[in-house]
Structures are given as structure tokens and as C-alpha cells.
Amino acid sequence: xxxxxxxxxxxxxxxxxxxxxxxxxxxxxxxxxxxxxxxxxxxxxxxxxxxxxxxxxxxxxxxxxxxxxxxxxxxxxxxxxxxxxxxxxxxxxxxxxxxxxxxxxxxxxxxxxxxxxxxxxxxxxxxxxxxxxxxxxxxxxxxxxxxxxxxxxxxxxxxxxxxxxxxxxxxxxxxxxxxxxxxxxxxxxxxxxxxxxxxxxxxxxxxxxxxxxxxxxxxxxxxxxx
Amino acid sequence: xxxxxxxxxxxxxxxxxxxxxxxxxxxxxxxxxxxxxxxxxxxxxxxxxxxxxxxxxxxxxxxxxxxxxxxxxxxxxxxxxxxxxxxxxxxxxxxxxxxxxxxxxxxxxxxxxxxxxxxxxxxxxxxxxxxxxxxxxxxxxxxxxxxxxxxxxxxxxxxxxxxxxxxxxxxxxxxxxxxxxxxxxxxxxxxxxxxxxxxxxxxxxxxxxxxxxxxxxxxxxxxxxx
DNA sequence: CCGCCCCTACGTCATTTGTCGCACCCACCC
DNA sequence: GGGTGGGTGCGACAAATGACGTAGGGGCGG
Numbered sequence: 001x002x003x004x005x006x007x008x009x010x011x012x013x014x015x016x017x018x019x020x021x022x023x024x025x026x027x028x029x030x031x032x033x034x035x036x037x038x039x040x041x042x043x044x045x046x047x048x049x050x051x052x053x054x055x056x057x058x059x060x061x062x063x064x065x066x067x068x069x070x071x072x073x074x075x076x077x078x079x080x081x082x083x084x085x086x087x088x089x090x091x092x093x094x095x096x097x098x099x100x101x102x103x104x105x106x107x108x109x110x111x112x113x114x115x116x117x118x119x120x121x122x123x124x125x126x127x128x129x130x131x132x133x134x135x136x137x138x139x140x141x142x143x144x145x146x147x148x149x150x151x152x153x154x155x156x157x158x159x160x161x162x163x164x165x166x167x168x169x170x171x172x173x174x175x176x177x178x179x180x181x182x183x184x185x186x187x188x189x190x191x192x193x194x195x196x197x198x199x200x201x202x203x204x205x206x207x208x209x210x211x212x213x214x215x216x217x218x219x220x221x222x223x224x225x226x
Numbered sequence: 227x228x229x230x231x232x233x234x235x236x237x238x239x240x241x242x243x244x245x246x247x248x249x250x251x252x253x254x255x256x257x258x259x260x261x262x263x264x265x266x267x268x269x270x271x272x273x274x275x276x277x278x279x280x281x282x283x284x285x286x287x288x289x290x291x292x293x294x295x296x297x298x299x300x301x302x303x304x305x306x307x308x309x310x311x312x313x314x315x316x317x318x319x320x321x322x323x324x325x326x327x328x329x330x331x332x333x334x335x336x337x338x339x340x341x342x343x344x345x346x347x348x349x350x351x352x353x354x355x356x357x358x359x360x361x362x363x364x365x366x367x368x369x370x371x372x373x374x375x376x377x378x379x380x381x382x383x384x385x386x387x388x389x390x391x392x393x394x395x396x397x398x399x400x401x402x403x404x405x406x407x408x409x410x411x412x413x414x415x416x417x418x419x420x421x422x423x424x425x426x427x428x429x430x431x432x433x434x435x436x437x438x439x440x441x442x443x444x445x446x447x448x449x450x451x452x
Numbered sequence: 453c454c455g456c457c458c459c460t461a462c463g464t465c466a467t468t469t470g471t472c473g474c475a476c477c478c479a480c481c482c
Numbered sequence: 483g484g485g486t487g488g489g490t491g492c493g494a495c496a497a498a499t500g501a502c503g504t505a506g507g508g509g510c511g512g
Contacts (some may be wrong), residue, residue, distance in 0.1 A: 018346050019324065019345035019346045020345070020346050020347060020348060020349055021248070021251070021252065021255075021322065021345045021346075021347070021349055021352060022247070022248060022251060022345065024251070024255050024349040025247070025248060025250070025251015025252050025254060025255045026247065026251050027255075028251060028254035028255040028257065028258055029247075029250050029251050029253075029254040029255075031254065032254055043346070096247065098245065118245075119244075119245030119246070119247045119248060120244050120245045120246050120247075120269065121246060121247070122246055123246055123247055123250040126247060163487090163488065163489085164488095165488075165489065165490095166488095173436070174440075175440070176432075176434060176436045176437035176440050178433070178434060178468070178469090179468075179469070179470095180468085188489085188490070188491085189490075189491060189492085191490090191491060191492060191493090192489080192490050192491060192492095194468095194469070194470070194471095195489090195490080195491080195492095196489085196490095197469080197470075198469090198470055198471065198472090201470075201471095202470095202471090206402075207404070207470090208402060208404060208469085208470085208498085209436055209469075209470090210399070210402045210435055210436045210439050211402035213436050213439060213440065214400075214401070214402050214439065214451045215451070217443070217450060217451050218451035224443060224450035224451075225440045225441070225443050225444040225450070389457090389458065389459085390458095391458075391459065392458095404498070404499090405498075405499075406498085414459085414460070414461085415460075415461060415462085417460090417461055417462060417463090418459075418460055418461055418462095420498095420499075420500070420501095421459090421460080421461080421462095422459085422460095423499080423500075424499090424500055424501065424502090427500075427501095428500095428501085433500085434468085434499085434500085435499075435500090
């Protein structure tokens with residue numbers, strides 16, 4: 001293994017995404033960019049890990065950068081990132097995600113990602129991030145970085161400020177239940193249920209249970225009803 | 227292409243997706259396919275609708291096929307599809323979605339979509355579907371079609387029973403707005419807004435606006451707040 | 453032209469929802 | 483022990499919500 005930063009060297013990329021369209025598109029797009037070349041594809045984390053291991057044992061050159069989606073079947077992007085950086089320290093993983101939540105960003109970076117981009121970012125930024133990663137730098141999407149710092153500084157207006165009981169209440173609210181329903185399910189009085197709902201709204205700075213339901217979904221407290 | 231209609235004519239495509247990467251990828255990919263050409267992009271439904279209207283007024287040729295994502299901010303794909311096929315009957319909309327739920331498929335087709343594909347489908351199938359749509363045919367992903375026929379027998383309790391205005395109302399409800407808010411935004415009286423909401427709940431057999439919001443998300447009327 | 457549907461709007465009513473203050477109990481910790 | 487925070491409960495009140503009937507005007511197809 002030799003030093004990295006060589007401007008003349010073509011950056012070898014592996015694309016990991018469960019959408020064939022995205023893979024094919026990234027392949028076609030990077031073809032139009034000098035200095036980048038897609039040398040491998042995988043449809044999920046397991047495939048990616050297996051493919052890299054196979055290449056390693058066969059003595060084939062590994063990619064310099066892995067463009068990794070997060071939401072995939074079988075093995076997700078965070079897990080795959082952790083596995084790859086552990087098994088192949090020379091490979092840099094750049095996350096290319098649809099989501100910009102601080103939660104996922106933190107998880108991905110903790111897993112060893114060398115970058116975090118949003119799919120609605122400027123494609124040029126993807127190229128920049130890939131080059132930066134190949135140089136050993138870390139590139140974060142500006143919007144992501146902004147949101148990340150905001151979460152770090154902004155005091156708790158998130159679900160963590162809720163007590164366990166309140167989260168339980170919010171879960172039921174987010175499933176469309178009325179106060180009477182909630183009270184019955186939790187074997188408490190309807191007044192108490194209302195007290196809890198009111199406290200939840202107050203803590204989250206919302207004005208209606210519907211808004212609370214939407215926030216609960218956004219924060220992942222319950223899966224999107226899709 | 228010899229069996230196909232007019233080999234000389236290039237099929238003009240507009241790509242609507244909130245992910246710039248996907249747009250650029252599809253552009254680069256279709257570049258490698260003879261007979262297809264991307265002539266426009268939009269990052270959400272509103273942009274797409276606005277762009278088409280602008281072209282129409284300027285007398286510029288409209289695209290033959292719109293490749294439409296479903297999950298987008300501002301205006302989702304279902305709503306945009308309905309608006310486009312109504313305003314531009316000559317334009318065929320092919321939905322390119324991450325999801326294969328019968329709910330969304332039905333909603334999309336009811337909105338006038340000429341095709342429904344999954345993003346993890348074979349890219350060649352996308353090309354086939356685009357060609358088919360340009361010919362006036364309808365192409366459904368096989369996995370999607372199978373799941374769809376199952377639901378066709380079920381009676382209509384879906385969003386299709388709603389009027390356009392009611393869908394508009396439901397969209398705002400699903401964003402957490404109160405009746406007063408909705409009334410202001412639509413420049414109608416709060417009583418009228420309540421009437422609409424009440425009618426929506428009645429038609430959908432629901433008992434609260436929160437349930438309506440959840441259903442709207444499930445049906446793809448608005449993107450999951452995630 | 454007539455009927456039908458949609459959007460609009462209002463009145464009225466019952467119910468739900470949300471707020472505020474107060475209170476009790478219990479577990480836990482200082 | 484005493485304080486603290488969370489869960490529970492109530493009363494009273496204000497506001498929002500939802501149901502029901504009624505009704506005018508506009509558009510559109512029979």
C-alpha cells in the first residue's frame with residue numbers, strides 16, 4: 001500500500017445503493033467526470049462487505065471511496081460502514097443519504113464515515129466530497145453540518161425532554177387515538193391523559209395533537225404510516 | 227427499435243425528483259440510451275407544474291414523458307401528477323418511486339399516471355416504460371402490478387373519493403394546520419374549512435383530523451415528515 | 453333548461469381538546 | 483427526614499373540533 005494523495009491517480013469508487021437507477025445513474029454521471037471511475041456496485045450492505053472481502057482475498061485492488069446509501073434492506077449503511085472501515089482501513093466511506101437528521105449523521109460518523117452528503121445536494125459537491133475523502137479529509141454537506149451544530153447547541157426541544165410516560169402518550173397520539181382511547185389503553189383517567197398530552201405539547205412547543213403526531217413520525221418515535 | 231413507432235423521433239423527458247443526484251444520474255444515464263433525451267428537471271411537484279405551464283405559455287415544446295418521484299417536499303408526486311395530466315393531456319407521467327405499496331400505486335394511477343416503476347427496478351425496464359408511455363401504453367412494474375390487482379377488488383374508501391378541494395384541505399390538515407389557518411391560507415371562512423374537514427372525515431370514515439393526517443401520509447398525498 | 457355536484461357559508465349543538473391551578477402519592481436521592 | 487420529580491387525578495374554563503341541517507351560486511352534462 002502506498003501513499004494516497006496522487007492527483008494523477010484515478011479515484012476508484014464503489015457504489016452501494018438498493019436502487020438500481022441510482023447506481024446506474026451515478027455510474028453514468030461519474031463517467032462524465034475526469035478522475036473518477038466506478039469499479040463496483042452493491043445493492044445492500046451485505047453485498048458490499050462481501051464484495052470487498054472477496055476482492056481483498058483475490059488480491060484485486062480495493063476502491064478508494066465507497067459511496068454508501070443509508071437506507072437499504074438486509075444490512076443498512078451505518079452497519080456496513082462500520083464493518084468496512086474496520087476490515088479495510090484504507091477504504092474511505094462517504095455516506096450519500098436522503099436524510100439529514102442529526103441522529104443518522106452522528107451514527108454514520110461514529111461508524112467511521114469520511115463524509116455525509118444529501119441526495120439533493122449539488123452533484124458537483126459529491127465529486128468534491130469523493131476527492132476530499134480520497135485525500136483523507138472529511139466533507140460534510142453544509143446543510144447537514146448546520147443542522148448538526150444546531151442540535152448540539154439548541155437546548156432540548158426534542159423528544160428526549162419527554163418522560164417515558166409522555167413518550168408513551170405521544171406514541172398513541174401519533175397513531176390517531178383520542179384522549180378517551182389513550183386513557184382506556186393505559187388504564188388511567190381521561191383527565192390524566194389530557195394532562196399528559198398538554199404537557200407534551202408544552203414541552204415540544206406545539207399547539208395541537210396533530211402537530212405532535214407529525215413530529216413523532218419525523219423524529220422516528222413511530223415509523224411513518226407508509 | 228424497429229418494431230417501435232418512430233425511430234427518428236427523440237422522446238423528450240422531464241425528470242422530477244428532489245434528489246439532485248438522481249436527476250443528474252438519470253440525465254447521464256439516458257444520455258447513453260439512443261432515442262431518449264432529458265429536456266428539463268424539477269426538484270418538486272410545484273417546480274414541475276410551474277415549469278410546464280411556463281413552457282406552454284412560451285410555446286416551447288412540452289416533454290413527452292415526465293419521470294416523477296413520489297416523495298418530494300412542497301408538492302408530492304401524486305398531486306403533481308394529477309395537476310399535470312389535467313393541464314397537459316399530451317404529457318404522460320411515469321412514476322418512479324421507492325415504494326411499492328398498493329395504496330400509493332392506486333393513488334398515482336388514479337391521478338393519471340401512465341406507469342409505475344420501482345427505483346430498484348432494472349434500468350432497462352425504465353427505458354421500456356418510458357417508450358411505452360410515449361406510445362400511449364401503460365407499463366407497471368411486475369411486482370407492483372401483482373400487488374395492485376389484489377386491491378382492485380376492494381371498495382373505494384381511498385383518496386379518490388375526495389374532490390380536489392377536499393384533497394387540498396386534507397393536505398393542509400396533514401401538515402398540522404388548524405381550521406383557522408387553513409381558512410386563511412385558502413381565503414375562505416373558517417366555517418367552510420370546517421365543513422370541508424368534516425366532509426373529508428366522513429368520506430374517509432375517520433373520526434379526527436389526526437387520523438386524517440396519518441392516512442394522508444400513508445396514501446402518499448404528502449411525504450412522510452421524516 | 454334542468455338536475456347534479458361542488459364550493460361557499462351560516463346556525464346550532466355536542467364533543468373533544470387544550471390550559472391553568474391545585475393536590476396526592478410514591479420512589480428516589482441528598 | 484426532607485426535598486424533588488414524575489405519575490396520577492380533579493375542577494373549571496376557553497378554544498377548537500366535528501356533526502347536522504340549510505342554502506345560494508356556479509359549472510357542467512343530460
